[in-house]
Amino acid sequence: MTLPLQLSHFSAAFFFALFASVVFGITHCDTTRDMVRYGIKCFVTFMGGVIIAGWVMWLLRR
Amino acid sequence: MATPIAGKTNSATPPLTLMTVMAPALGWLIPGAGHMLQKRWIRGGLLLASILGMAVLGLLLQGRIYQPFGSDLLEILGFVGDVGTGGLYLLAQAVGWGQAAPFTATADYGKIFIIAAGLLNFIAVADAYHIAIGKKS
Numbered sequence: 001m002t003l004p005l006q007l008s009h010f011s012a013a014f015f016f017a018l019f020a021s022v023v024f025g026i027t028h029c030d031t032t033r034d035m036v037r038y039g040i041k042c043f044v045t046f047m048g049g050v051i052i053a054g055w056v057m058w059l060l061r062r
Numbered sequence: 063m064a065t066p067i068a069g070k071t072n073s074a075t076p077p078l079t080l081m082t083v084m085a086p087a088l089g090w091l092i093p094g095a096g097h098m099l100q101k102r103w104i105r106g107g108l109l110l111a112s113i114l115g116m117a118v119l120g121l122l123l124q125g126r127i128y129q130p131f132g133s134d135l136l137e138i139l140g141f142v143g144d145v146g147t148g149g150l151y152l153l154a155q156a157v158g159w160g161q162a163a164p165f166t167a168t169a170d171y172g173k174i175f176i177i178a179a180g181l182l183n184f185i186a187v188a189d190a191y192h193i194a195i196g197k198k199s
């Protein structure tokens with residue numbers, strides 16, 4: 001594994017949210033419909049948290 | 063000394079079958095394999111893609127692989143997270159991945175990605191066990 005890969009903070013957070021949401025969705029619910037809904041909810045929460053935290057840090061920096 | 067109540071059985075303990083042992087063990091070694099073994103092909107495939115994808119992305123970001131018998135608590139906790147990736151951890155140890163000194167600023171993301179992948183695999187292993195004992199469909 002010598003290939004160096006560079007990700008921005010946002011793209012790293014995106015991939016983290018995507019992969020974690022898939023696992024959370026599958027493991028926390030019983031039916032397929034609930035899995036999809038919970039996975040989407042987790043993804044939106046992760047990404048929403050990233051965007052809100054970003055704006056909070058921007059405000060604190062001013 | 064406690065005596066069993068007549069007519070009551072200990073229903074809290076799940077029966078020990080080959081599947082209750084094999085599904086978590088295989089699921090740890092290969093993420094998602096515990097689900098595939100129980101014919102949950104799509105779930106298993108998605109778990110494999112997600113957990114392996116996260117761990118491989120961590121390695122590509124030059125994330126560090128923690129060694130067993132670490133010197134401080136953070137090293138030990140990092141090892142516990144890393145070892146959750148199962149076969150990939152063993153492969154990385156054998157080949158020497160994640161040992162080189164990082165020269166990118168994002169290598170810290172990689173370390174976290176590998177630990178998170180391991181912890182997610184522990185959740186997937188527990189889920190495979192719950193399916194095996196019939197607690198989940």
